[in-house]
Amino acid sequence: MPDARWVAFTCITLTVAFGTAYSIVYSTYLDTSNPLVAHLAHPLHKTHYWARKSNFLNVYFIKKAWGWTSAAFWLTWITSNPSTRTYPRLMQWLTATVCWIAFTASFFGPPIFDRVIVASGGECVVALPSGDPISVPAEYCYTKSTVTPASHPHLFAAPSLMLPSEWTGIPRLRKGHDISGHVFLLTMSVLFLADQLRPSLLTRDWSALHKWAVVNTTALIGLWIFAAYTTSVYFHSPQEKVTGYLLGIAGYLATQLPPLLL
Numbered sequence: 217m218p219d220a221r222w223v224a225f226t227c228i229t230l231t232v233a234f235g236t237a238y239s240i241v242y243s244t245y246l247d248t249s250n251p252l253v254a255h256l257a258h259p260l261h262k263t264h265y266w267a268r269k270s271n272f273l274n275v276y277f278i279k280k281a282w283g284w285t286s287a288a289f290w291l292t293w294i295t296s297n298p299s300t301r302t303y304p305r306l307m308q309w310l311t312a313t314v315c316w317i318a319f320t321a322s323f324f325g326p327p328i329f330d331r332v333i334v335a336s337g338g339e340c341v342v343a344l345p346s347g348d349p350i351s352v353p354a355e356y357c358y359t360k361s362t363v364t365p366a367s368h369p370h371l372f373a374a375p376s377l378m379l380p381s382e383w384t385g386i387p388r389l390r391k392g393h394d395i396s397g398h399v400f401l402l403t404m405s406v407l408f409l410a411d412q413l414r415p416s417l418l419t420r421d422w423s424a425l426h427k428w429a430v431v432n433t434t435a436l437i438g439l440w441i442f443a444a445y446t447t448s449v450y451f452h453s454p455q456e457k458v459t460g461y462l463l464g465i466a467g468y469l470a471t472q473l474p475p476l477l478l
Contacts, residue, residue, distance in 0.1 A: 250390065339354075
């Protein structure tokens with residue numbers, strides 16, 4: 217039987233490569249770093265369901281991807297044969313979770329992805345009702361603060377900014393290099409889950425509940441690969457998808473460090 221890790225690696229690599237190439241050839245991707253268009257609906261949202269940020273896969277699965285991945289891991293681990301229910305596997309999950317937090321949520325302050333955007337020339341901007349962006353201090357993006365003319369009058373003091381008092385805006389980091397967090401997390405999740413299925417596939421000593429867990433984890437891997445395809449086709453620049461993919465591999469490789477496998 218082929219190694220599940222190599223099968224998963226091949227599938228996710230070909231998926232991201234094909235989706236990215238397709239997005240270049242047919243110009244289907246939305247550059248999420250461009251402050252003039254990032255806040256708008258995808259140009260193809262009326263004709264391509266997966267180009268809509270409101271599609272069910274994005275709302276209910278991708279935005280909660282590590283939660284689903286963790287649930288699949290714990291279900292597989294708890295129901296597995298006691299001989300394969302090992303401490304190193306728990307440490308691998310913990311390491312992957314730390315990578316997820318550090319890259320996307322918090323790394324002694326802002327997450328690594330946000331730091332990369334700023335370091336590569338990114339700005340914290342607020343999209344006005346007209347669509348024009350205005351720059352604000354980066355800490356507003358780090359804290360995801362909501363700003364209004366009433367709460368932050370110094371940001372909207374220019375006479376040309378005639379905004380209704382009830383208007384609200386949420387600053388976002390734009391320009392710079394916006395690494396695809398979705399591609400990062402989906403790549404890491406696919407490789408991590410495939411690795412966690414290996415003990416089960418090697419023993420084949422499954423209870424009925426564990427068989428159900430294996431089937432569901434396999435289905436989730438398939439769903440993540442499809443989600444990586446839709447993301448690669450419709451969102452982020454090609455460079456941002458490549459760096460997301462490479463960092464996803466790096467996150468998985470962190471779970472393979474020798475101290476974690478002892």
